[in-house]
Amino acid sequence: MNRGPPLQVLLQPEGWWSRKTGCAELPETIPMLGLEFPGSALDDSEHAVPSLGYNVGKVQKSSRSSCHYMANRNLYGTNQMLRARPGLLIVLLIVLGTGASVWGQTQSAGAGDSLAAWRKIVTVLQHPRCLNCHQLNSPLQEDSRRMHIPHVVRGADGHGVGPMRCGNCHNDSNNLTSRTPGAPEWSLAPVSMLWQGLSSGDLCRMLKDPARNGKRSPEALVGHMSSPLVLWGWNPGPGLEPVPIPHAEFINLMKVWVAGGTACPK
Amino acid sequence: MITLNVNGESHQLDVSPEMPLLWAIRDKLNLTGTKFGCGHAMCGACVVHLDGEAARSCSIMVGEAAGKRITTIEGISGPVAEAVTHAWQSLDVVQCGYCQSGQIMSAIVLLNENKNPTDEDINLGMEGNICRCGTYLRIRRAIHRAAKALA
Numbered sequence: 557m558n559r560g561p562p563l564q565v566l567l568q569p570e571g572w573w574s575r576k577t578g579c580a581e582l583p584e585t586i587p588m589l590g591l592e593f594p595g596s597a598l599d600d601s602e603h604a605v606p607s608l609g610y611n612v613g614k615v616q617k618s619s620r621s622s623c624h625y626m627a628n629r630n631l632y633g634t635n636q637m638l639r640a641r642p643g644l645l646i647v648l649l650i651v652l653g654t655g656a657s658v659w660g661q662t663q664s665a666g667a668g669d670s671l672a673a674w675r676k677i678v679t680v681l682q683h684p685r686c687l688n689c690h691q692l693n694s695p696l697q698e699d700s701r702r703m704h705i706p707h708v709v710r711g712a713d714g715h716g717v718g719p720m721r722c723g724n725c726h727n728d729s730n731n732l733t734s735r736t737p738g739a740p741e742w743s744l745a746p747v748s749m750l751w752q753g754l755s756s757g758d759l760c761r762m763l764k765d766p767a768r769n770g771k772r773s774p775e776a777l778v779g780h781m782s783s784p785l786v787l788w789g790w791n792p793g794p795g796l797e798p799v800p801i802p803h804a805e806f807i808n809l810m811k812v813w814v815a816g817g818t819a820c821p822k
Numbered sequence: 823m824i825t826l827n828v829n830g831e832s833h834q835l836d837v838s839p840e841m842p843l844l845w846a847i848r849d850k851l852n853l854t855g856t857k858f859g860c861g862h863a864m865c866g867a868c869v870v871h872l873d874g875e876a877a878r879s880c881s882i883m884v885g886e887a888a889g890k891r892i893t894t895i896e897g898i899s900g901p902v903a904e905a906v907t908h909a910w911q912s913l914d915v916v917q918c919g920y921c922q923s924g925q926i927m928s929a930i931v932l933l934n935e936n937k938n939p940t941d942e943d944i945n946l947g948m949e950g951n952i953c954r955c956g957t958y959l960r961i962r963r964a965i966h967r968a969a970k971a972l973a
Contacts, residue, residue, distance in 0.1 A: 705864060706864060706866075706949045706950040707946075708949070709946055717935075717943075717947055718876075718928075718931055718935050718936065718943070718946070718947035719869065719876035719928035719929075719931040719932055719947055719951075720876075720946065720947055720949055721875065721876070723875070724869075724875060724876045725863040725878050725881050725950075727881070727882065727883065727886055728886070731881050731882075731883065732840075733840075733842050733861070733880070734842070734861055734862050734863050734878075734880050734881035
């Protein structure tokens with residue numbers, strides 16, 4: 557029979573087990589839902605996290621050392637009570653889970669949550685609305701990501717050259733007559749923010765590197781995602797596909813990513 | 823009412839601020855030297871100067887141009903403009919002429935920024951001005967000649 561994991565384990569951030577118990581290693585299993593930790597929860601490997609996708613398997617006896625058992629015997633007392641009253645367990649799980657979300661899921665985000673958030677964040681950053689201007693010398697255009705027509709180049713300041721500067725055609729807002737998109741400070745991203753060809757992991761590491769992200773802290777990165785030019789990605793005008801994730805949700809993902817330590821895939 | 827400063831003169835226009843500047847220039851002010859080519863900022867026939875910078879008037883709204891110094895082909899002046907127009911005439915650059923207002927306006931901005939452009943500079947700077955008659959070689963020679971005259 558499957559039994560619920562200790563409530564504390566469900567709600568605590570990644571790495572809690574080792575910090576709480578002072579025991580050196582995570583247990584291989586928690587003897588409830590057959591919850592398994594396939595690897596250390598403290599590294600940034602792709603399979604680190606148990607909290608998003610439990611691998612429900614056989615109920616196994618704990619393989620933990622006596623250190624873990626003695627440090628957490630109170631948890632087992634709680635579990636015994638809850639096992640005797642399964643309905644109570646369900647109600648408590650719902651109430652506490654909802655409360656945790658309302659209180660701020662970012663507060664309890666761990667490395668696993670951070671990594672999961674990044675996997676969604678990267679779909680925005682690699683979307684044409686963003687990637688088209690994070691290019692080396694010439695922007696790409698439209699959802700097809702073809703070369704910009706007419707051909708334009710970065711120039712000395714990232715805003716073009718001579719009579720072919722970005723602002724010569726692109727205004728501070730979308731032009732519905734000519735269908736030229738527009739936003740304040742329309743231009744290529746700085747060369748240090750070249751994203752073309754980067755893997756998810758490399759893009760992640762670039763994004764959080766102050767030397768390559770405009771000297772931004774993780775918190776400042778979150779704020780940057782609401783700047784006017786970035787916001788344009790969600791309002792690109794007719795004929796262009798907006799960023800697939802709603803902006804509010806994207807900001808929340810950014811906060812989760814930051815709160816969990818800006819985890820990056822390898 | 824929107825006030826536009828065009829070629830040094832102020833004009834009060836009762837138009838929507840979202841009207842393309844090209845419409846206002848041609849239809850309301852009868853300055854028809856600036857041409858409509860594509861309406862999508864891709865051909866360059868509509869290039870004017872906005873505070874000295876090239877601007878594609880089909881893609882600039884009247885509301886955005888208000889308060890700025892607008893110069894059309896009819897109002898160009900100064901040593902660079904004279905050198906360019908003289909070069910255009912001496913080399914007989916123009917064929918049908920439809921694109922040439924935009925070509926000249928762009929060339930003036932190019933030479934204002936770069937007094938001695940290379941062929942590559944000219945390629946990049948004039949990339950957005952299309953000529954159906956194919957006078958590109960003469961345009962290039964005219965720009966070089968104007969640069970030489972300004973040196």
